[in-house]
Amino acid sequence: MPRSRFSGSLSWPRFDVVIDMGNPSLNRTIDGFVMIGTVAAARVAAEEAYHRINHLRKGTFPGHTLHDSLKKMCKEGAYWGTIAELYVGMEYGMRRIRGKSDWKNALLGGAVIGALISVVSKNKGEKVIEDAIKGGAVATAAKFLNCAY
Known part of the structure; x- marks a missing residue:
């Protein structure tokens, strides 16, 4: 019996943003804020797009505006970015205090x-x-x- 195979790869775009604050601990905390904050904002954007498409499919229009969606994205991004920033800083601090990684x-x-x-x-x-x-x-x-x- 003949067989066929599918082979391929998927790669994500990579964006390198370097923010040098002159202190390794501060650099890591800022990096954690930016990375996780961006992920949280993207999650909200995907949810909002889904809800808008779902409403349009049903023939209704959601009551909130694009401004409300952007506000929610910024709020979630800042919230989760801050948590990530605190965690990264705390983890790095523990590494420095304990002297072990x-x-x-x-x-x-x-x-x-x-x-x-x-x-x-x-x-x-x-x-x-x-x-x-x-x-x-x-x-x-x-x-x-x-x-x-």
Whole structure:
């Protein structure tokens, strides 16, 4: 029986933006803000496009404007960018304090940022501890996945 194969590759455009603040820690935190903030803004843009297309398909027009969508993109980008910036700074700080570069820095940085976000969200007690554990777990998993590739 004849066979056929399909072979191909997919590559993403790469944009290198370098912001040099003169301090390695500051450079990394700014880089984290820009990368994750951009991803969050792109996620909102995709959601907004989907909702607009869905409304148009149904014959209705959404009540919010393009200005509202841009505002939401900026808000989400700034929020997630700030969280990433704090995490990257915390993880880098842990590396400098401990003098080691391993998964424990991600765990500690993620736990501190998870607890901080929880406290800022006006959570108390066990919820703060639970969010610290989640933050540490997510950061550690991301570190392991990043090292695997």
